[in-house]
Amino acid sequence: MVGFPPFFDRTVMARKLAKSTVDRFKKRLVEERERLQEVVEEYERELEVARMTESSSDRSPEPGNAEASSMKLEYAKELSIEQNTLDLIGKVDHALKRIDAGEYGICEVCGKAIPIERLDVLPYSTLCVEDAAKIR
Numbered sequence: 001m002v003g004f005p006p007f008f009d010r011t012v013m014a015r016k017l018a019k020s021t022v023d024r025f026k027k028r029l030v031e032e033r034e035r036l037q038e039v040v041e042e043y044e045r046e047l048e049v050a051r052m053t054e055s056s057s058d059r060s061p062e063p064g065n066a067e068a069s070s071m072k073l074e075y076a077k078e079l080s081i082e083q084n085t086l087d088l089i090g091k092v093d094h095a096l097k098r099i100d101a102g103e104y105g106i107c108e109v110c111g112k113a114i115p116i117e118r119l120d121v122l123p124y125s126t127l128c129v130e131d132a133a134k135i136r
């Protein structure tokens with residue numbers, strides 16, 4: 001588990017989120033995780049169909065027809081959407097671990113409290129606005 005940075009100001013702990021607030025975010029994160037999991041499963045079903053279509057077009061006597069190449073593009077797009085969703089699941093899981101560690105709502109980089117408004121928009125956020133901007 002990630003510890004507090006050495007320069008972490010312990011007085012920030014006074015702003016620790018109330019248990020009821022954390023529970024509310026935890027519920028949202030668990031629901032979000034279920035939703036994302038369903039999205040991934042749906043993509044995997046679609047990709048399976050795309051793979052089958054692709055292998056049958058390989059046997060086609062007309063190589064590189066427009067339909068097949070647009071299918072490949074679609075397939076690549078689906079893969080990247082799936083990857084983004086998996087990344088998001090990773091973030092949600094990470095935020096849930098922060099909750100279990102009692103560190104939810106505290107920036108992992110600077111140790112400051114993450115504004116509740118930010119958590120409302122991005123419940124899986126484990127960085128303050130400034131640090132998230134630096135990483136991106």
Ligand SMILES: [Zn+2]
Nearest residue numbers: 107110128131
């Ligand atoms: Zn920060």
